[in-house]
Amino acid sequence: QPPRSCEDYWWEWKHCRGLRHAFHHYYAHGELPACGRWREDYEACRAWEKGRAAAAQEALCKSERARVMEKQKYAPVWKLRKSPPPDWYLPLDQDKPN
Amino acid sequence: EADSPSATEEKAAGEEEEDDFGYRLFPDRNKKPQSFLVRSFFTFHNRCQVMLRMTLETNPYAQLLLEAMKQSGCTVFNDRHFSCENCDACVGGGFDSATSQIVLCQNNIRQQSHMNRVVTHELIHAFDHCRAHVDWFKNVKHLACSEIRAANLSGDCTLMNEIARFKFGLKRHHQTCVRDRAIRSILAVRKVSREMAEKAVDEVFDACFNDLEPFGRIPHSRTDAKRAYRDFKNRDRYNANL
Numbered sequence A: 001q002p003p004r005s006c007e008d009y010w011w012e013w014k015h016c017r018g019l020r021h022a023f024h025h026y027y028a029h030g031e032l033p034a035c036g037r038w039r040e041d042y043e044a045c046r047a048w049e050k051g052r053a054a055a056a057q058e059a060l061c062k063s064e065r066a067r068v069m070e071k072q073k074y075a076p077v078w079k080l081r082k083s084p085p086p087d088w089y090l091p092l093d094q095d096k097p098n
Numbered sequence B: 001e002a003d004s005p006s007a008t009e010e011k012a013a014g015e016e017e018e019d020d021f022g023y024r025l026f027p028d029r030n031k032k033p034q035s036f037l038v039r040s041f042f043t044f045h046n047r048c049q050v051m052l053r054m055t056l057e058t059n060p061y062a063q064l065l066l067e068a069m070k071q072s073g074c075t076v077f078n079d080r081h082f083s084c085e086n087c088d089a090c091v092g093g094g095f096d097s098a099t100s101q102i103v104l105c106q107n108n109i110r111q112q113s114h115m116n117r118v119v120t121h122e123l124i125h126a127f128d129h130c131r132a133h134v135d136w137f138k139n140v141k142h143l144a145c146s147e148i149r150a151a152n153l154s155g156d157c158t159l160m161n162e163i164a165r166f167k168f169g170l171k172r173h174h175q176t177c178v179r180d181r182a183i184r185s186i187l188a189v190r191k192v193s194r195e196m197a198e199k200a201v202d203e204v205f206d207a208c209f210n211d212l213e214p215f216g217r218i219p220h221s222r223t224d225a226k227r228a229y230r231d232f233k234n235r236d237r238y239n240a241n242l
Helices: A006-017 A019-029 A036-049 A054-071 B003-023 B031-058 B060-071 B112-131 B140-153 B159-164 B173-189 B194-209 B222-233 B235-240
Strands: B082-085 B093-096 B101-105
Touching (some): A036 A054, B112 B140, B173 B194
């Protein structure tokens, strides 16, 4: 099935084109947003749901994977943990000596 | 730690004086000011607790962070991980990594919207502490990164908030605000020079401004936050179908 439901793509596209979002995007990034990609993803999602075209599936997955890659563009500043901090649940009295 | 004892002391002192002076000789004279002081001191704590409960139960920013932390293995408990205390200066709150507690300044947070923002801000620090090895005390870049993320994602830097601080700007002003608030926060908690703080922030800015976990977007409004929460809940489906 598609990574997101098709309604989600539609919502993202409508939201992207709205005035409020345009304002917020300009305020945060200094330029107006580009929304065409959401529309394409929506079309691809619809095609996928209708059962057609492996091409649509491929296009949609490629687009989403590109989004993920864009987020991982920068090297992380810190090292991720493999397990949560050991003292997270310790009662407060025991933490006092620290 | 020091606040519960002092609150009880204040209350006890007020009551004694009332019995000696305000009640017997002049029933209404000293009563009101004393009661008001005692009452308002006592209710700062109550009000903080009530507003905190409201935030944790209804605010989508906080709910998303709580869910994300739970998924990372750090379930947040109201009575263990939050503490309403009196603070100096103009701070709204802080995250104490040594005790894994979020401190809320009951004397400085007056409105629900402010409480929402402070809780979100501190939960972002807690989230970073939970998912990464953040060296809060010795590595200024780690601290800078968390402060950038917190200023970026908590709603600290909305246009309305900036205008209320008499800081005006539009194009990319959000980033200017995030940078300035991160530097301010670093200077407030660590003894480093302004140059060092600025350098650390500038070095990690690109990486950390674009690290939008767990939101996946910069939430400019409750709608954005609710959407981000929804996306977070659907992330298993998302990752499985890439």
